[in-house]
Amino acid sequence: DAGVTQSPTHLIKTRGQQVTLRCSPKSGHDTVSWYQQALGQGPQFIFQYYEEEERQRGNFPDRFSGHQFPNYSSELNVNALLLGDSALYLCASSKTGAGYEQYFGPGTRLTVT
Amino acid sequence: QKEVEQDPGPLSVPEGAIVSLNCTYSNSAFQYFMWYRQYSRKGPELLMYTYSSGNKEDGRFTAQVDKSSKYISLFIRDSQPSDSATYLCAMSVGGTSYGKLTFGQGTILTVHP
DSSP states (O other): OOOOEEEOSEEEEOTTOOEEEEEEOOTTOOEEEEEEEOTTSOOEEEEEEETTEEEEEOSOOTTEEEEEOTTSOEEEEEOSOOGGGOEEEEEEEEOTTOTTSOEEOOOEEEEEO | OOSEEEOOOOEEEETTOOEEEEEEEOOTTEEEEEEEEEOTTSOOEEEEEEESSEEEEETTEEEEEETTTTEEEEEESSOOGGGOEEEEEEEEESGGGTTOOEEOOOEEEEEEO
């Protein structure tokens, strides 16, 4: 049973560029959440997708957007990249009604130069 | 003030020791309490979750929640070098918002042989 997968593993972008990160949830899961983890900090909630719609959102600007596909996979898009966007981006999946039991992928390390 | 406070450590203990990890929180609406383990350059791994107050045991791990004091703990018995990692506490409220996890900063634990 494959767990949560994310791609790419690492990414280097320049300020002002746009980036798309991808996530495939654990088998049987239909809800995907995205988190940003700065070095030495705990993950911070960006947003959550269920039934192809954004269900909840954390304190992140509109430059951060997402999408969920009919097969439950998801994308995170970040526009107009800033140096401060450099972080580990984590995807977590869960079943409906069990949002407290989230399983994380390995993350995508984004570096903005 | 952060919603969830966690002593970042680092914490260094000898093999076989009992480890105590703690978090305090300010949001009385939190009802679900989770502990994650994160190895270097990996995604967080769910260890345990607890609903409301009380204790929960799983092998060498015991989670305790005291909602009256807004204080949660994770105890690791007979600690092993393989337990060396960053331990993150996370919390969520009930209802439709339970999918948003709020994390502590993480405690770095080293168990030396």
